[in-house]
Amino acid sequence: MRTVDNATKVFFLSYSMIGYHLTGFCLLAPAVLYYGFGHETDPNLWWLAAVGAWIFGTVGRIVKQGSLGGE
Secondary structure, three states, X not given: OOOOOOHHHHHHHOHHHHHXXXXXXXXXXXXXXXXXXXXXXXXXXXXXXXXXXXXXXXXXXXXOOOOOOOO
């Protein structure tokens, strides 16, 4: 399997990867807050934030982001 030449930079700086990282954070945060700190939050708010981050990441796949150093 081949990866892009600048995989680390893309992993941290591309819109789509940032969106996917935020989606994962939004889905895991309520459990961490509840089980780790005993703090209840509204799961619907986190779910909506995750959907927003997922949409941001999906749209980020088609947005021209300039050079990330690969071409």
